Amino acid sequence: MLSEKAAYNNGERELDMQYRMHCIYRLFRYFQPLEQHIDIEQRISRSIRQGYLYRNPLTPEYATGLADGFAAMKDKADYHVLRGKSAASGFTIIGVSGVGKSTAVEKILSLYPQKIIHTRYRETPLASTQLVWLKLDCPHDGSLKQLCYQFFYALDMAAGTDYFQLYTKGRYSLDMLLIIMTQLVRLFQIGILVIDEIQHLSEAKGGGSDKMLNFFVTLVNTIGLPVVMIGTTKAMSILQGEFRQARRGSGQGDLIWDRxxxxxxxxxxxxxxxxxxxxxxxxxxxxxxxxxxxxxxxxxxxxxxxxxxxxxxxxxxxxxxxxxxxxxxxxxxxxxxxxxxxxxxxxxxxxxxxxxxxxxxxxxxxxxxxxxxxxxxxxxEKTAEKKLTVLEQTVVKLLEVDVEPPVAKRLAGKVIASHKNPVSVGEAFKEAYRLYISEVPDMPETEKSGEDLRESDGYEDIKRKGFVDETEW
Ligand SMILES: Nc1ncnc2c1ncn2[C@@H]1O[C@H](COP(=O)(O)OP(=O)(O)OP(=O)(O)O)[C@@H](O)[C@H]1O
Ligand SMILES: [Mg+2]
The missing domain is CATH 1.10.1740 (Rna Polymerase Sigma Factor; Chain: A)
Incomplete structure (x- = not known):
């Protein structure tokens, strides 16, 4: 199911150069599943399902959680006040840039429908929009506020809402934004949150990276939302130390993706x-x-x-x-x-x-x-020149002296076919043009022989009609 073949036809090898340049881009579209993908698929599958265990939307606990979140929003409380039971676990994927981490996760997520609109669960009416997954990139400066905005944006894209507009305009404090974010996670039953490019946290100023990582741990522990972090080896140093212990406690393991x-x-x-x-x-x-x-x-x-x-x-x-x-x-x-x-x-x-x-x-x-x-x-240019055959070049020369295209093609073909040995373009042109002149019935005699026009019979006629100004001579 993961594998994706790009379009290919052996006959395309015969296409002109510029078309084949387009074809080559298809190399970036195909996808070959490998060992690692099976492993990651299973981890993601487990995370989503385990994470949902304690988040049954028909239970009183779910209702309480939602109500608590709302109260926290009204009281402008700290997100730390949120409490919950959780079976969630996420994990971290670390690997050299370009080994295919993002592609792998995106492909695997695309196996799930991102949005499910529920109207009932078995016999019970249930109106809710569920987002199975959401993937964001960690902001370049590692800012947590930007991350919140990106979260709203990604959520809007997936669910068709307009929280981004709503919450970026109002001047909300960071703590408030975090509470709103956790509340939205509950409301939309988000199954798994993937944060890519986590190495950008190393750019965060003044303990910003700790703050973000702690927030993720909170999401896991209190809301029960599995968080998957993806980053290059540069992220390794950020994920060490105290934070490592916290994640261990919440069941998160690292997956080192070797080349x-x-x-x-x-x-x-x-x-x-x-x-x-x-x-x-x-x-x-x-x-x-x-x-x-x-x-x-x-x-x-x-x-x-x-x-x-x-x-x-x-x-x-x-x-x-x-x-x-x-x-x-x-x-x-x-x-x-x-x-x-x-x-x-x-x-x-x-x-x-x-x-x-x-x-x-x-x-x-x-x-x-x-x-x-x-x-x-x-x-x-060179290949273009080389590629034009004597025939084509002769046709071009004929066209230059205003011979109609079909005639030019026919005459050039006739001349070249009449020679056993290869003939030069100049020679072929001369012969073809001679043929052309001899074929055109109403061409004046003088032009054929190259005589002086003034000595021809028609000269007086032309002069009378005012086409000649002899003073110029
Ligand atoms: N299994 C695969 N089959 C074919 N092409 C692949 C596969 N995996 C990755 N690629 C190609 O490798 C390129 C890089 O992959 P990707 O962007 O996922 O790497 P990454 O590990 O996320 O890198 P970074 O850390 O820089 O974000 C992709 O553009 C894709 O074309
Ligand atoms: Mg990537």
Whole structure:
């Protein structure tokens, strides 16, 4: 259910270069489920279901919780006053940038309907809108207030409400916003909250990161909302220490997502990616390619997919239409300058070095593509010139002297076909034009022979009609 194939047809290899550039983008759409995804799917499935255990909307406890939350809103109380029983547990996913954390979680969440509108539960009427999941990104500056706003926004997007408008306009204090947020979590029966890019917390000023993390623990412990946090290795330091204990207590474990090893999983991934190839020549899947791709990407999916795309773009724009394992190496050398130190650290396997490069800069494929447009017009021109056959060039020349397109095509074709050996464009044009003149019935005699117009019979006629001004001569 998770796997997603991109559209592909082998015949597309024959398309013009510019269309194949579009096709290559499909590489970023396909999805190959791997071992890790099964694990994460099960964790998310357990979290959602365990979290709902104590949140049956038909129980008195649920009603009390909702009423307490409302009272806290009116009294402008601190969110710490909220109490509850909870069976929830969340977890944290930590891994190098680009291993596919966000994609994995998004794919898995998309297996669930995000919004369910209830009208009854068995025999009991029940009017409620349930949001099974909500995913937000941690704000860049790690600000908790911004996080609240993002929460309102994501909730509005999912449920069709307008809390964002309502609560960003009024000047609510942070504590108030947190209470409102917890109340909305209850009201919409949110099943799981996912916070991505949690490493941004390291930018938070003055204990901001502790405050946010504590708030998440509160959500888990009092509301019973499982919270999943996703972050790069940079987030590791924030999640250490005191906070770690708190999370342990609430049943949250860490999932360290290592990059893929060069084993069967990697082969499955490369093999499924290999099918998406748009070079004119078929480049077969081979062990050499698999190993080279691993060595250059160090098992980071994001880099592997982009390398595979760039090596194809290179092959297509250069007109070679094929590539070898050493081309992958060359492209990596040339294009992955920014992430090279990090990849080198990963390659060395030295933990200290790896931690020094806490994050790798994301690689943007757009930059590469636009670079091709800027740097390589001469290549495109050259291939364009080469691609025009003698026939086509002759037609173009004929068109330039105003021969109608269908006639130009026919005559050029006739001339070229009449020669056994290849003929130059100039020669073909001359012959075709001669043919053209001889075919046009009402062409004046003089033009055919190239004589002086003034000596022809019609000259006096033209002069009388005022087309000639002899004073110019
Ligand atoms: N299983 C997969 N099959 C195919 N492509 C994948 C897979 N997983 C990830 N990708 C590709 O890798 C790219 C990066 O993945 P993603 O953004 O999820 O990484 P990340 O770990 O969240 O990185 P960051 O920490 O920088 O946010 C995606 O654009 C996607 O195209
Ligand atoms: Mg991500």
């Amino acid at each position: 893929i090893k060069n084993d069967a999983v990697w082969q499955v991934f490369v093999k499924s990616m290999w099918r998406y190839q748009w070079t004119k020549k078929h480049v077969p899947y081979s062990e050499g390619m698999v190993n080279m791709l691993y060595d250059e990407s160090q098992g980071i999916i994001d880099i592997a997919v982009k390398l595979y795309a760039i090596v194809q773009i290179e092959a297509i724009t250069s007109g070679v239409e094929s590539f070898s394992a050493s081309d992958i190496h060359k492209v990596a050398e040339k294009k992955l300058g920014l992430v090279k130190p990090m990849l080198d650290a990963l390659r060395s396997g030295d933990r200290k070095k790896i931690l020094r490069y806490e994050d790798i800069t994301p690689v943007s494929i757009e930059d590469y593509l636009s670079a091709y447009q800027v740097v390589k017009p001469e290549i495109q």
